[in-house]
Amino acid sequence: MSLWKTPIASNYKKDMVLFDYPLLRIWVGSMIVLGLILPFLTSSYFIHLMNLCFLATLGAIGLNIVTGYTGLVSLGTGGFLCAGAFIAVILNIELHTPFWVNIIAALVGGSILGLIAGLPALRLKGIYLLLSTLAIHFIIVYFCGRYQILKGYIGGIPISDPNIGAGVVLNTTIKWYYFLLAILIMVTIFCLNIERTHIGRAWIALRDRDIVANILGVNVGYYKLLSFTFSSGLIGVAGCLTAYYVHFVAYEEFTIWTSVIYLAMIIIGGIGSIAGSYFGAFIVTFLPYFLHWIVESFRLPTRMELYFSSVEQAVFGFIMILFLLVEPMGLVGLWRLKVRPYFELWPFKYRRAIATRR
Amino acid sequence: MQFLANTLVLASIYGLLATGYVIVYRASRVINFAHGDFMVLGVYFFFSVLSIIGSKGILSSITSAITAFLIVFLLSLLIYRILIHPMLGQPVFVIIMVTIGLSILLHGITVFIWGAEPKSLISYMGNRSASISFNTVALSTFDLAFIITFFALLIGLGLFFKYSRVGIQLRAASENPLFASQRGINIYLLFAFSWGIATLLGAIAGILYGANTHTEPAMAFLALKAMPVAIVGGMYSLLGVVPGAIIVALAENAVAVYFDPLVSDVIPMVILLIVLIVKPWGIFGKEEEIERV
Numbered sequence: 001m002s003l004w005k006t007p008i009a010s011n012y013k014k015d016m017v018l019f020d021y022p023l024l025r026i027w028v029g030s031m032i033v034l035g036l037i038l039p040f041l042t043s044s045y046f047i048h049l050m051n052l053c054f055l056a057t058l059g060a061i062g063l064n065i066v067t068g069y070t071g072l073v074s075l076g077t078g079g080f081l082c083a084g085a086f087i088a089v090i091l092n093i094e095l096h097t098p099f100w101v102n103i104i105a106a107l108v109g110g111s112i113l114g115l116i117a118g119l120p121a122l123r124l125k126g127i128y129l130l131l132s133t134l135a136i137h138f139i140i141v142y143f144c145g146r147y148q149i150l151k152g153y154i155g156g157i158p159i160s161d162p163n164i165g166a167g168v169v170l171n172t173t174i175k176w177y178y179f180l181l182a183i184l185i186m187v188t189i190f191c192l193n194i195e196r197t198h199i200g201r202a203w204i205a206l207r208d209r210d211i212v213a214n215i216l217g218v219n220v221g222y223y224k225l226l227s228f229t230f231s232s233g234l235i236g237v238a239g240c241l242t243a244y245y246v247h248f249v250a251y252e253e254f255t256i257w258t259s260v261i262y263l264a265m266i267i268i269g270g271i272g273s274i275a276g277s278y279f280g281a282f283i284v285t286f287l288p289y290f291l292h293w294i295v296e297s298f299r300l301p302t303r304m305e306l307y308f309s310s311v312e313q314a315v316f317g318f319i320m321i322l323f324l325l326v327e328p329m330g331l332v333g334l335w336r337l338k339v340r341p342y343f344e345l346w347p348f349k350y351r352r353a354i355a356t357r358r
Numbered sequence: 359m360q361f362l363a364n365t366l367v368l369a370s371i372y373g374l375l376a377t378g379y380v381i382v383y384r385a386s387r388v389i390n391f392a393h394g395d396f397m398v399l400g401v402y403f404f405f406s407v408l409s410i411i412g413s414k415g416i417l418s419s420i421t422s423a424i425t426a427f428l429i430v431f432l433l434s435l436l437i438y439r440i441l442i443h444p445m446l447g448q449p450v451f452v453i454i455m456v457t458i459g460l461s462i463l464l465h466g467i468t469v470f471i472w473g474a475e476p477k478s479l480i481s482y483m484g485n486r487s488a489s490i491s492f493n494t495v496a497l498s499t500f501d502l503a504f505i506i507t508f509f510a511l512l513i514g515l516g517l518f519f520k521y522s523r524v525g526i527q528l529r530a531a532s533e534n535p536l537f538a539s540q541r542g543i544n545i546y547l548l549f550a551f552s553w554g555i556a557t558l559l560g561a562i563a564g565i566l567y568g569a570n571t572h573t574e575p576a577m578a579f580l581a582l583k584a585m586p587v588a589i590v591g592g593m594y595s596l597l598g599v600v601p602g603a604i605i606v607a608l609a610e611n612a613v614a615v616y617f618d619p620l621v622s623d624v625i626p627m628v629i630l631l632i633v634l635i636v637k638p639w640g641i642f643g644k645e646e647e648i649e650r651v
Binding site: 073075119120123124127128130131132134135136138139142145146149256257260263264267303304307309310311312313314315316317318320321324325328 | 388389441444445448450451452454455456458459460461462463464465466467468469470473474582585586589620621623624627628630631634635638
């Protein structure tokens with residue numbers, strides 16, 4: 001049996017397997033094992049970077065649900081992250097609520113804001129929706145900034161290590177690593193499964209052809225709002241966790257650039273794919289460090305170091321455009337449409353002209 | 359009175375930028391998120407040409423402005439050919455994401471080449487901005503130039519679209535690209551042309567604004583604030599830019615003066631959201647223009 005081929009499912013249980021071909025199973029298994037033992041192999045700094053990647057992945061999965069699955073492009077990611085972070089911080093300062101309450105509050109608050117941002121989606125689609133999410137982004141960031149300035153926190157609002165219950169305080173990068181890994185795995189499995197329920201199928205139908213979806217009985221408005229709500233709730237949680245992780249929240253960090261970076265993540269990784277969110281988030285998070293390494297080790301002009309952030313921006317823009325021009329489905333698309341079919345069919349070049357799975 | 363005059367100036371700035379959005383949108387149904395960065399690019403080209411020429415004064419300013427317009431126009435055509443042209447026919451939001459990517463790319467390049475610190479353009483131009491006062495109203499020369507340029511360009515473009523051959527072709531192409539192309543109109547050339555014109559307008563606005571206050575790459579944010587103007591007026595309507603710009607500028611200035619200056623940055627976005635929820639096709643837009651759900 002080939003490593004690359006999806007075996008033909010002979011019963012329902014086999015058809016419902018999440019990771020359906022052997023190579024994928026090997027890959028996922030080894031990644032989980034690597035993820036579990038990684039803290040013993042590398043330095044604490046690398047683990048810190050991994051934590052940042054995990055947080056970015058959470059946000060990217062959230063964005064991928066609304067943009068990738070439902071096909072509604074959102075530029076409001078920065079705003080929702082900001083909302084999640086500030087909900088946690090405000091509750092922490094004003095009411096001294098525990099960590100889990102704040103997480104739930106960020107989830108609910110993010111969802112409600114997403115609902116508001118999605119309201120124009122009932123009437124509009126395409127670019128007009130993009131603009132409404134852009135507007136929501138600026139409005140949220142403004143209110144958060146207002147709170148921060150009125151309370152007199154000039155540089156940013158501090159927040160202490162969370163106590164996740166049973167006496168465990170997340171005060172080291174390694175504890176954070178396992179905590180985030182656990183959350184990420186749960187979210188991933190949840191999202192992979194929601195893709196296969198009627199909800200996920202309705203979203204995909206809306207993305208591919210909303211009129212047909214409507215005729216087939218998909219309630220367009222309901223599912224669009226559901227997608228917005230769910231995704232922004234998830235992004236809110238990501239923002240809340242980020243706030244706890246970096247111990248510090250400042251509204252200046254959430255610019256339009258944040259939203260664009262998340263959009264770049266899912267474009268690079270793959271639109272409409274959970275795995276794509278992972279790849280995109282990891283590449284985008286590591287790219288600045290990689291660029292920095294290149295600039296430092298290859299004796300490039302000092303101006304490049306001086307204006308490093310602009311070099312980074314230019315490279316991001318370039319990669320984003322390159323992917324959109326060459327492979328709009330991202331790395332996952334490259335794998336699914338080019339690499340895997342090639343090896344699956346090898347030594348032949350073409351599939352026989354019969355109806356095949358996908 | 360001073361308040362109204364300031365509003366008029368702000369409205370002209372927004373209007374000039376929003377006209378760029380409207381022209382691109384009319385032609386190819388795309389919102390150009392890189393508009394602000396083209397505007398900044400125009401200013402910095404102007405700045406560079408001015409430094410190369412070396413002499414100061416009105417004449418050299420005008421020469422270098424024209425050179426900068428030419429460079430930006432050609433550059434935008436080139437970018438259009440390389441990036442946007444191959445994407446035509448793809449879903450609109452893919453093209454928009456390309457323009458978003460282009461926006462960061464251009465912003466990065468601009469900061470890398472010219473630096474991020476604010477520059478005083480006017481000191482390089484060598485002429486001072488005089489204050490001109492009528493009764494109780496005081497305006498700087500560039501404020502006045504802004505208002506005049508905006509209305510002159512708007513009237514000029516309106517006449518151009520209405521009567522000139524290219525203008526009629528453009529309207530036909532935006533009405534129905536397929537029919538237009540079958541009638542022998544080169545719609546790709548027209549799209550590229552409108553893209554270039556829009557960029558040119560952005561560069562004009564950028565140079566005037568940069569000369570009036572100061573120049574920095576963060577100026578691109580101004581173009582983002584001009585987007586609500588285009589929406590309020592209706593993305594499809596050149597005429598709608600005027601009321602749109604006046605509404606947005608009035609709201610922004612009124613809030614800044616009577617309520618809280620910090621809110622003024624958000625007010626265009628609030629207006630944008632309200633308009634999108636209540637009357638998404640804008641004041642002068644046609645209802646059927648928008649893809650409805």
